Amino acid sequence: MKSRRFTLAVAVLGLTVVFASTSRAFAQSDPLPSWNDTPAKQAIIAFVGRITNAGGPDFVAPPDRIATFDNDGTLWVEQPMYVQLAFALDRVKVLAPLHPEWKEKQPFKAVLEGDMKTLAESGEKGLVEIIMETHAGMTVSEFTSIVTDWLATARHPRFKRPYTELVYQPMLELMTYLRANGFKTFIVSGGGVEFMRPWTDKVYGVPPEQVVGSSIKTKFVMRDGIPTLFRLPAVNFIDDKAGKPVGINEYIGRRPIAAFGNSDGDLEMLQWTTMTDGIRLGMLIHHTDAEREYAYDRQSHFGRLDVALDLAPTNHWTVVDMKRDWKVIFPFEKQ
Amino acid sequence: MKSRRFTLAVAVLGLTVVFASTSRAFAQSDPLPSWNDTPAKQAIIAFVGRITNAGGPDFVAPPDRIATFDNDGTLWVEQPMYVQLAFALDRVKVLAPLHPEWKEKQPFKAVLEGDMKTLAESGEKGLVEIIMETHAGMTVSEFTSIVTDWLATARHPRFKRPYTELVYQPMLELMTYLRANGFKTFIVSGGGVEFMRPWTDKVYGVPPEQVVGSSIKTKFVMRDGIPTLFRLPAVNFIDDKAGKPVGINEYIGRRPIAAFGNSDGDLEMLQWTTMTDGIRLGMLIHHTDAEREYAYDRQSHFGRLDVALDLAPTNHWTVVDMKRDWKVIFPFEKQ
Numbered sequence: 001m002k003s004r005r006f007t008l009a010v011a012v013l014g015l016t017v018v019f020a021s022t023s024r025a026f027a028q029s030d031p032l033p034s035w036n037d038t039p040a041k042q043a044i045i046a047f048v049g050r051i052t053n054a055g056g057p058d059f060v061a062p063p064d065r066i067a068t069f070d071n072d073g074t075l076w077v078e079q080p081m082y083v084q085l086a087f088a089l090d091r092v093k094v095l096a097p098l099h100p101e102w103k104e105k106q107p108f109k110a111v112l113e114g115d116m117k118t119l120a121e122s123g124e125k126g127l128v129e130i131i132m133e134t135h136a137g138m139t140v141s142e143f144t145s146i147v148t149d150w151l152a153t154a155r156h157p158r159f160k161r162p163y164t165e166l167v168y169q170p171m172l173e174l175m176t177y178l179r180a181n182g183f184k185t186f187i188v189s190g191g192g193v194e195f196m197r198p199w200t201d202k203v204y205g206v207p208p209e210q211v212v213g214s215s216i217k218t219k220f221v222m223r224d225g226i227p228t229l230f231r232l233p234a235v236n237f238i239d240d241k242a243g244k245p246v247g248i249n250e251y252i253g254r255r256p257i258a259a260f261g262n263s264d265g266d267l268e269m270l271q272w273t274t275m276t277d278g279i280r281l282g283m284l285i286h287h288t289d290a291e292r293e294y295a296y297d298r299q300s301h302f303g304r305l306d307v308a309l310d311l312a313p314t315n316h317w318t319v320v321d322m323k324r325d326w327k328v329i330f331p332f333e334k335q
Numbered sequence: 336m337k338s339r340r341f342t343l344a345v346a347v348l349g350l351t352v353v354f355a356s357t358s359r360a361f362a363q364s365d366p367l368p369s370w371n372d373t374p375a376k377q378a379i380i381a382f383v384g385r386i387t388n389a390g391g392p393d394f395v396a397p398p399d400r401i402a403t404f405d406n407d408g409t410l411w412v413e414q415p416m417y418v419q420l421a422f423a424l425d426r427v428k429v430l431a432p433l434h435p436e437w438k439e440k441q442p443f444k445a446v447l448e449g450d451m452k453t454l455a456e457s458g459e460k461g462l463v464e465i466i467m468e469t470h471a472g473m474t475v476s477e478f479t480s481i482v483t484d485w486l487a488t489a490r491h492p493r494f495k496r497p498y499t500e501l502v503y504q505p506m507l508e509l510m511t512y513l514r515a516n517g518f519k520t521f522i523v524s525g526g527g528v529e530f531m532r533p534w535t536d537k538v539y540g541v542p543p544e545q546v547v548g549s550s551i552k553t554k555f556v557m558r559d560g561i562p563t564l565f566r567l568p569a570v571n572f573i574d575d576k577a578g579k580p581v582g583i584n585e586y587i588g589r590r591p592i593a594a595f596g597n598s599d600g601d602l603e604m605l606q607w608t609t610m611t612d613g614i615r616l617g618m619l620i621h622h623t624d625a626e627r628e629y630a631y632d633r634q635s636h637f638g639r640l641d642v643a644l645d646l647a648p649t650n651h652w653t654v655v656d657m658k659r660d661w662k663v664i665f666p667f668e669k670q
Contacts, residue, residue, distance in 0.1 A: 063542060140584055184544070197588045207398060208588030209519070209545075218584060220577040220603055227606045229584055236585070242555040249475055249564055250550060250571070251586055253532045253543030268555055271562045 031177040034170040040325045043318045044174065047281040048181050051257065058279045062182035066256040068248060068269060069175070071189035071196060073262040073303040074285050075204060077166040079294040080157065082302055084195050087150055091134035132233035135192065136216055140229040144198050151199060161332070164203050169331045175204060178258070188212045188248055190240035190265050212251040214239045240265045245272035262287065267308040270317055282317035284308060289323035366512040369505040375660045378653045379509065382616040383516050386592065393614045397517035401589050403604060404510070405596040406524035406531060408638040409620050410539060412501040414629040415492065417637055419530050422485055426469035467568035470527065471551055475564040479533050486534060496667070499538050504669065505661045510539060513593070523547045523583055525575035525600050547586040549574045575600045580607035597622065602643040605652055617652035619643060624658040
């Protein structure tokens with residue numbers, strides 16, 4: 001009886017194992033269903049296969065499986081303008097009654113009159129002025145509420161949907177696939193870190209502590225006995241271009257083995273990630289699909305892809321051709 | 336037969352469950368064996384019990400279980416001077432042959448002559464000069480090697496052991512206990528982040544991406560076609576006092592529910608962590624054991640504990656009395 005019980009126990013456990021393996025195999029049959037079976041997808045699968053192959057020469061231990069993703073144009077839409085810029089312009093309109101002087105003062109006048117040409121001419125200086133007026137002067141938690149409220153109601157001018165629905169389904173699958181293979185996924189974006197943190201966990205599965213971005217200075221004060229963090233009108237860190245490797249080192253403290261971007265702003269992140277010993281994955285999303293999303297590269301005001309595109313072949317960076325490589329662009333296109 | 340198989344299967348699974356619970360209960364019988372059964376230990380156990388009690392009013396979801404730990408004097412020894420200062424002074428001696436002018440230039444002259452009084456008189460300005468000469472002017476990976484090599488050979492003047500052995504056993508147990516209960520443990524230290532990251536994972540189980548600290552500026556450059564991060568002689572961020580809540584917000588992006596410190600440098604971190612709704616745990620390690628470690632508080636040059644000690648009762652912060660509350664101080668004291 002003892003022996004028989006043992007046999008049955010083994011059978012039960014065996015069945016459990018078989019069931020578990022089957023469901024796992026089924027779930028993993030195609031981890032990237034929204035990707036066409038083109039070289040881009042093959043490069044991802046091959047890379048993950050090699051660095052997770054425990055006996056192989058390219059094995060990377062799980063703690064070192066760090067992947068960094070740009071946000072604007074890599075994970076969500078950045079046309080006709082960066083989402084955060086749309087937010088800032090809306091905030092200028094909301095705050096205008098408190099600032100009657102803006103009617104005559106650039107770049108605010110241009111924003112209020114919808115004069116995008118004059119606004120563009122105000123350049124980076126104008127942009128910084130707008131950011132300081134709309135992103136500073138409140139507590140950190142007040143700013144979080146403002147961002148959350150805005151995202152709940154704002155709609156993309158072309159797609160008429162919340163911006164958080166305009167994320168790229170193939171990239172969501174890619175992040176999930178990497179995490180299932182022991183990766184820790186980080187966002188490393190030129191965008192404001194406190195503009196992203198309120199929603200990245202829900203939308204991308206990336207928690208606040210894995211979001212690196214640009215920031216303004218904050219100050220801690222006890223206000224009426226309550227500890228408070230205030231947002232100050234001063235730049236703290238710009239997480240773009242050569243700032244990206246700096247930000248990766250400062251905020252993550254490890255060198256990634258895979259990096260995903262879409263513009264020249266990601267060039268240095270891809271260099272830092274891939275130009276070293278060991279196999280690495282560098283990937284650029286090339287926006288080639290005017291019909292389903294947008295087509296832009298060298299001449300674009302937002303997300304210009306020029307130098308990095310030229311350097312891709314030499315550095316063995318995979319260039320994703322959205323039109324060719326992605327079956328669907330957005331989650332809502334799925335049946 | 337079917338029914339009997341089912342019964343046996345249930346029995347087998349039941350046994351497995353019983354076995355698992357037993358071993359778990361055994362492992363958890365005393366998660367803090369190096370703590371005496373005093374109010375400090377009881378406060379920790381009660382706090383963890385309440386915030387992990389799924390049905391209870393104080394439940395905190397795992398992603399929000401963030402605990403922050405100061406390093407110097409909270410996790411490892413900080414007397415007779417901060418370990419990083421001992422490192423910097425040793426580096427001055429190593430680099431002296433390259434700087435003949437230091438023989439006549441303060442504060443370097445004082446370091447080379449072992450004149451601690453003059454060194455102390457050089458104050459923060461002198462300290463910054465020493466840090467810039469010893470912590471900048473190399474790549475990030477070169478600095479990591481320098482730190483690692485130094486820690487391998489340097490010995491504490493009193494205990495004659497590597498500094499990484501002079502960590503507090505009760506705090507190691509506390510970090511393990513918190514992690515076993517779904518916490519993510521972070522270091523938030525006034526010390527240099529790149530001085531800590533090379534060894535915190537091995538010594539504390541805290542990976543580089545969960546270490547927040549002070550930093551100098553770095554710069555990304557392509558040097559002979561190789562991407563390189565250089566350490567510059569300029570302060571980037573001071574993660575001390577009111578800088579700690581700022582650092583927590585900037586680098587972690589969540590508010591902790593538990594914070595552990597030992598000096599006035601941790602005051603604002605404890606305020607930010609505990610002075611809010613919901614139950615929180617704020618703890619100060621009070622060094623009261625001159626025999627086994629050191630006894631110091633209000634008058635100490637390193638790790639002064641004064642204002643925070645006075646504010647502890649009002650804020651319900653638990654003050655650990657090392658002599659009374661800790662059975663052992665260092666791991667090597669364990670049998």
